[in-house]
Amino acid sequence: MQQKFNHQPHIGRRILAALIDYGLIYTFIYVFLMSFGTxxxxxxxxxxxxxxxxxxxxxxxxxxxxxxxxxxxxGNSIVGLKAIPQNGRNRKLSFSESFKRHFLDLVDMSFLGLPAILLLKRTEKCQRFGDLWAKTIVVKMSSLETPATSRS
Incomplete structure (x- = not known):
């Protein structure tokens, strides 16, 4: 079932989620390089x-x-956010949708995340480049209907 959302950029939550996710990723890469690199x-x-x-x-x-x-x-799970299709259906993203979102992370996070922050503030559905390409939105988990309430 599709839902209507009051779209908010959630900039602080999204930055924290990115710091968690990429902090773990960069830490792994650093330890890997130090352990196995030349x-x-x-x-x-x-x-x-x-x-x-x-x-x-x-x-x-x-x-x-x-x-x-x-x-x-x-990161998104810890801060209470979830990426869903922009049509508002509460479902997990497909591999393709998720790949498109994250393939453009480098662009979105360049210049200390300025491109993403500007887009979050200026697009109707508060989307960054990856979200625009994947046709996804990021919403608070608490705003999503549970399966039991969406059937009624």
Whole structure:
């Protein structure tokens, strides 16, 4: 069943959710590089070959996997937000919808998240680039009808 929402940007919650999600992802990548990487002449670490797929797989699991499999990323779940289709149906996103949302995270989070913040404030349904491409919205979980109430 479709719902009508009073669209709010939830900027503080969305920033906190992103900090949680990407804090975990970056921490994993850092530990992985320090544990399995080769020191470079510039003082960093690098990984080559197939092991480079491990951080990518972790990113896929923590963003797209959790969102399409369980209904939300860890960060969104902690702060009480959920991404749903923009038609307002309370359902988990498909792999494709979630992939589109998160593929553009780099663009949305560039320049300290300014592109996303500007779009959240200026679009009718408070969407960032990833949401616009995926045709999704982010709402408070508490605003969603439960399956029992949506049937009545």
């Amino acid at each position: 020191p470079t002449t510039m003082g960093g670490y690098s990984i080559t070959g197939l092991p480079i797929l491990i951080p990518i797989a972790f990113w896929l699991l923590m963003t797209i996997g959790l969102e399409s499999g369980l209904g939300g990323t860890l």
